[in-house]
Amino acid sequence: MTPDSVFPFKEAIRTSEERLSALSESGKKIIGYFCTYTPVEIIHATGLIPVRITGGYGNTDKAYQHVPDFICPYMKRALEKALDGRYDYISGLIQGYTCDAACGMVNIWKDALKLDWVHSIPIPYNDTPESSDYFKAVLDELVQNLSAFGGDFSDSALNGSLNLYHRIRKIQYTLYQQRYQGKSNFTASDLMTIMDAGDVVPPEDYLCLLEDLSKRLPNHRRNQHHRFPVPVLVSGSLIERPEVMDMIESSGGRIVADDLCNGLRQIFPTDGKGETPMDRLIHRTLNRFPCPSRSRATDRGRRLLDILTQSRAKGIIFLIQKFCTPHLADIPILSELLKAKGYPAIVIEMDESWKMEGQVKTRLEGFFEMLGEDRN
Amino acid sequence: MEKQTKSNKRLKTAKELQKVVTEYYHQCTAAKVEGKPVGWMPPMNGAIEIFYAMDLQPVFPENWSPVCAAFGLTPQNFEVSEQMGYSRDLCGYLRNIIGYVNGLMNDKESPFGGLPEPDILLSPGGGCVPVMKIFQAIEKRFPDAKVFFADLPQVPVEDIREHHVAYAICEMRRLIGFLTEVTGHRLDEEKLKNTVALSDRACELWDEIMTFRRYKPVPFSAAEMGIMFVMVTLQGTQTAVDFLTKVRDEVRGKADSGMGVIENEKLRLFWDNIPLWYNMGLFNYFEKFGGVVVAETYSAAWSLRMDPNDPIRSLAMKSLTSYPLVSCVSISKRKEMVLKACRDYAIDGVIFHRNKSCVPITLGQMEIKRELEYQLGIPSVIIDADHMDDRNFSVAQFQTRADAFMEMLLNKKMNS
Numbered sequence: 131m132t133p134d135s136v137f138p139f140k141e142a143i144r145t146s147e148e149r150l151s152a153l154s155e156s157g158k159k160i161i162g163y164f165c166t167y168t169p170v171e172i173i174h175a176t177g178l179i180p181v182r183i184t185g186g187y188g189n190t191d192k193a194y195q196h197v198p199d200f201i202c203p204y205m206k207r208a209l210e211k212a213l214d215g216r217y218d219y220i221s222g223l224i225q226g227y228t229c230d231a232a233c234g235m236v237n238i239w240k241d242a243l244k245l246d247w248v249h250s251i252p253i254p255y256n257d258t259p260e261s262s263d264y265f266k267a268v269l270d271e272l273v274q275n276l277s278a279f280g281g282d283f284s285d286s287a288l289n290g291s292l293n294l295y296h297r298i299r300k301i302q303y304t305l306y307q308q309r310y311q312g313k314s315n316f317t318a319s320d321l322m323t324i325m326d327a328g329d330v331v332p333p334e335d336y337l338c339l340l341e342d343l344s345k346r347l348p349n350h351r352r353n354q355h356h357r358f359p360v361p362v363l364v365s366g367s368l369i370e371r372p373e374v375m376d377m378i379e380s381s382g383g384r385i386v387a388d389d390l391c392n393g394l395r396q397i398f399p400t401d402g403k404g405e406t407p408m409d410r411l412i413h414r415t416l417n418r419f420p421c422p423s424r425s426r427a428t429d430r431g432r433r434l435l436d437i438l439t440q441s442r443a444k445g446i447i448f449l450i451q452k453f454c455t456p457h458l459a460d461i462p463i464l465s466e467l468l469k470a471k472g473y474p475a476i477v478i479e480m481d482e483s484w485k486m487e488g489q490v491k492t493r494l495e496g497f498f499e500m501l502g503e504d505r506n
Numbered sequence: 507m508e509k510q511t512k513s514n515k516r517l518k519t520a521k522e523l524q525k526v527v528t529e530y531y532h533q534c535t536a537a538k539v540e541g542k543p544v545g546w547m548p549p550m551n552g553a554i555e556i557f558y559a560m561d562l563q564p565v566f567p568e569n570w571s572p573v574c575a576a577f578g579l580t581p582q583n584f585e586v587s588e589q590m591g592y593s594r595d596l597c598g599y600l601r602n603i604i605g606y607v608n609g610l611m612n613d614k615e616s617p618f619g620g621l622p623e624p625d626i627l628l629s630p631g632g633g634c635v636p637v638m639k640i641f642q643a644i645e646k647r648f649p650d651a652k653v654f655f656a657d658l659p660q661v662p663v664e665d666i667r668e669h670h671v672a673y674a675i676c677e678m679r680r681l682i683g684f685l686t687e688v689t690g691h692r693l694d695e696e697k698l699k700n701t702v703a704l705s706d707r708a709c710e711l712w713d714e715i716m717t718f719r720r721y722k723p724v725p726f727s728a729a730e731m732g733i734m735f736v737m738v739t740l741q742g743t744q745t746a747v748d749f750l751t752k753v754r755d756e757v758r759g760k761a762d763s764g765m766g767v768i769e770n771e772k773l774r775l776f777w778d779n780i781p782l783w784y785n786m787g788l789f790n791y792f793e794k795f796g797g798v799v800v801a802e803t804y805s806a807a808w809s810l811r812m813d814p815n816d817p818i819r820s821l822a823m824k825s826l827t828s829y830p831l832v833s834c835v836s837i838s839k840r841k842e843m844v845l846k847a848c849r850d851y852a853i854d855g856v857i858f859h860r861n862k863s864c865v866p867i868t869l870g871q872m873e874i875k876r877e878l879e880y881q882l883g884i885p886s887v888i889i890d891a892d893h894m895d896d897r898n899f900s901v902a903q904f905q906t907r908a909d910a911f912m913e914m915l916l917n918k919k920m921n922s
Contacts, residue, residue: 196872197869201865227660229635230869231869233834234835234868237835238873254657256655261673264673452595458593459600459643461593
C-alpha cells in the first residue's frame with residue numbers, strides 16, 4: 131500500500147481530538163461510547179456525534195488512583211486520557227453492557243469526571259421475538275433520553291443514519307472481502323488504520339474519506355514483508371496499535387482475516403432487515419458477528435472455522451488485551467475446537483506499555499515456522 | 507503472623523449450619539439417585555424458588571467453590587483448569603469449578619459425596635461475565651444436559667423500568683415452560699406462592715438478624731458469614747426459615763444480654779467484597795486490636811421483599827435487584843449501601859478487599875473510599891487478595907497494612 135492512500139486516515143486520527151474539541155466548542159454535542167454494540171445510528175439520528183473512546187498506549191498513573199492494575203489496558207488508558215482532559219469534548223457517555231470492566235468503568239467516569247449524562251443499554255443475549263420487543267423498548271428509552279438531552283429524533287432521520295452507516299460498512303467490508311480473496315492492496319496495519327478513523331471522525335466525513343479511497347484502490351500494490359508469508363487469522367479484543375499487525379506480518383505471517391473488535395466484528399453484517407428503521411437496527415444488532423462477551427465459544431468457533439476456510443488461513447493468533455475475561459475464558463474451548471480441525475493457535479497478551487516486542491516477535495516467528503513446516 | 511486457618515465460631519447455630527450444609531448436599535446427591543431432575547444454576551436469582559416449587563433439585567456450582575476452598579481442594583482444581591488453558595488472570599470461581607467438573611468431580615472422596623451431574627443447566631445471559639463463561643464451559647462438559655438459555659436485563663437497580671421487569675417476567679414464564687417440557691413436572695401456583703412466602707420470610711429474618719449487629723458489643727462477626735449459605739441454596743424452603751429463626755433467636759439473646767464477639771470491643775469494622783474463602787479465620791485477626799468485623803458487603807444482599815400473591819413478578823424483581831450487587835453495579839448504589847451500613851453499624855474503619863477474582867465489586871472501591879472519608883470521616887485500608895486463589899494473597903503484606911491501619915484507628919479513637 132502506498133503511504134499516500136492511508137495518510138488521510140492517519141491524519142484524521144491524529145487531528146481528531148483537536149477537531150472534536152472545536153466541534154464541541156461550536157455547540158455540537160458529542161457522545162462517547164466504549165462498545166461497538168452501541169447503536170451509533172440512533173445517536174447520529176438525534177443530531178449528536180458518536181465517538182468511540184480509545185485508549186492507545188502509554189502510562190496509567192492517574193488511572194491507578196481509581197482502578198486496580200488487573201483491568202484491561204484499554205480501560206485504564208482511556209481513563210488516563212479522560213483524567214488528562216483529553217475527553218473534555220464529550221457531553222455524555224453510553225455503554226452497552228459488554229463486560230464487567232466496561233460497566234464498572236462507566237461508573238468511574240461518571241463519578242470522577244462528573245459527567246451529566248450517562249446511559250446504559252442492557253442488550254438482550256437471546257434472539258427471540260420477545261427479546262426483540264424488549265430491545266425495542268430499551269432503544270425507545272435511549273431515544274427519549276437522547277432527545278431530552280438535546281436532539282430531535284424521527285424515524286426518517288434514523289433511516290438516513292442507517293443508510294449512511296450501511297454505506298460506510300459496505301466499503302469497509304469490501305476491503306475485507308478483497309483480503310479474503312488475496313486481492314488486498316493493504317497491509318493489516320493500514321487496514322486497521324482505515325477502520326480506526328471511523329471511530330473518531332464524524333460519519334459523513336469518514337464516508338468521504340472511504341469513497342475517495344475506493345476510487346483509487348486498483349492502483350496500489352501491497353508490499354510483502356516476507357517472500358512466502360503464512361496466511362493467518364487474528365482473533366481478539368480491540369487492538370489499539372496497528373504496528374502490532376506489522377509485527378505479525380514482519381515475523382513471517384500475512385493476516386488474511388480477522389475477528390477483532392475494531393475489525394470484522396464491528397462491520398458485519400453491514401445492515402439489518404426490518405419493516406421499520408428500528409427493526410432494521412435491532413435485527414443487525416442481534417445478528418452481529420459476535421463478541422465473546424455476548425456469545426458462546428462453541429458458536430464463535432463455528433464462525434471462525436468458516437472464516438478460516440474462506441480466507442485459507444493456516445492458523446490463528448489470539449491477540450488480546452491483558453485481563454480480558456471474555457476472550458481469556460473462550461480461548462481453551464476455541465483452541466481445542468480449532469486444533470481438532472487442524473488449525474494451530476497462539477495467544478499473545480498485550481499490556482498498556484506495548485513494550486514486549488522482542489519476546490512476542492520470537493514467539494511469532496516460531497509459530498510461523500511451525501505453520502510453514504506443516505504447509506510443506 | 508501465622509496464617510489463620512480456622513474461624514473462631516461463636517454462634518451455637520454455626521454447628522447447626524454444618525448439619526444444614528451436609529443435608530443439602532446429601533439431598534442433591536440423593537435426588538440424582540432417586541431420579542429427581544437436578545438443575546445447575548447461578549445464585550442470586552429467582553429461579554431457585556421455581557425449582558423448589560416444581561420439586562426439582564437446584565445445585566449451585568459457584569457456591570461449591572467456597573466448599574472446595576474450605577476443604578483445601580482449590581489447588582488441585584486450579585491445576586486442572588490451568589492445564590486446560592484457563593489463565594490465572596480469570597476469576598477463581600471460574601477456574602475452580604471448571605477444574606472440578608473436569609477433574610475431581612468423579613472422585614468418590616469429594617466432600618459431601620461431590621456434586622451430582624446436571625440433567626438441566628440454566629445457562630445465564632446476564633450476571634457477571636465469569637458466571638456466563640462458567641456455564642458455557644459446563645455445557646460443554648455435560649453435553650447431555652438440557653440447557654435453558656436464560657436472559658436477564660443487566661441494568662443498575664436505580665435504572666430498572668417496567669420494560670425490564672416485563673422482560674424478566676417473560677423469561678420466568680419461559681423457564682417454567684421449559685422445565686415442564688423437559689421434566690414433566692408442572693408448576694402448582696399455590697405451591698409457588700408458599701415457596702415465595704418462605705423466601706420472603708427468609709429475607710425478613712435475614713434483615714432482622716442483621717439489625718442485631720448494630721448492638722455494642724456486636725453479637726456475631728463476619729467470621730459467621732457462612733450463614734448466608736441458606737440464602738444462596740435453600741431460599742424458598744422451610745429449612746432456611748427454621749435455621750434463620752434459630753440464628754435470630756440466638757443472636758437476639760446474645761445482643762440482649764450484652765454478649766459480644768470479644769470482651770473489649772474497641773473498633774467496629776466493615777469488610778467490602780467477598781471474603782477469602784480459604785482463610786475465613788482472617789476476620790479474627792483484628793481481635794488483638796479490639797477490632798471486630800461487624801458488617802460486610804453481603805449484609806444487605808437480601809434486603810428485599812416478595813409478594814406471595816404476585817410470585818412471578820416478585821421473583822423477576824428478585825433477579826433484577828439481586829444481580830446488581832455483583833454485576834451491572836452502580837457506584838452510587840454501592841456508595842449508598844456501604845455508607846448506610848457504616849452509619850447503621852457505627853463503623854470505625856473499612857477494609858476494602860481489592861479482589862483479583864471479582865472485577866465488578868472491586869471497580870469503584872476507590873470512589874467509595876473517598877466518599878467514606880469525605881462524608882463520614884471514616885478511614886479505610888485496601889488489602890490486595892483474591893477470594894479463591896491464595897497465590898494472590900500475601901499474609902505478610904496483609905499484616906503490615908492491617909497493623910498500621912488498626913493502630914491508626916486506635917489512635918484516632920483515643921483522640922476523639
